[in-house]
Amino acid sequence: MEAILEDEDAAETLGVNLTTTKLLAFSIGGFIAGLGGGFYAHYALYIDSDNFGILRSVEILTYPLIGGVSSLWGGVWEPYFYHH
Numbered sequence: 001m002e003a004i005l006e007d008e009d010a011a012e013t014l015g016v017n018l019t020t021t022k023l024l025a026f027s028i029g030g031f032i033a034g035l036g037g038g039f040y041a042h043y044a045l046y047i048d049s050d051n052f053g054i055l056r057s058v059e060i061l062t063y064p065l066i067g068g069v070s071s072l073w074g075g076v077w078e079p080y081f082y083h084h
Contacts, residue, residue, distance in 0.1 A: 001021060001025060003016055004016060004018060004021055004022070
């Protein structure tokens with residue numbers, strides 16, 4: 001997955017199956033999102049559209065922007081762990 005992140009063409013040339021790897025990443029992300037939604041539904045006991053207003057949507061979208069999309073540790077810790 002890191003090779004695909006850096007250069008898709010080079011990864012494909014080295015034999016990485018792009019379709020399978022991207023589908024696997026999408027499936028894992030969907031599974032984690034579904035699991036989180038299931039836990040939230042259990043926690044909230046009642047799911048309504050009022051639970052997900054504009055402020056909640058902005059909050060959810062802000063996490064990857066501040067934390068860093070391509071880093072497990074997030075944007076704050078990235079300079080300490082990321083080496084070129």
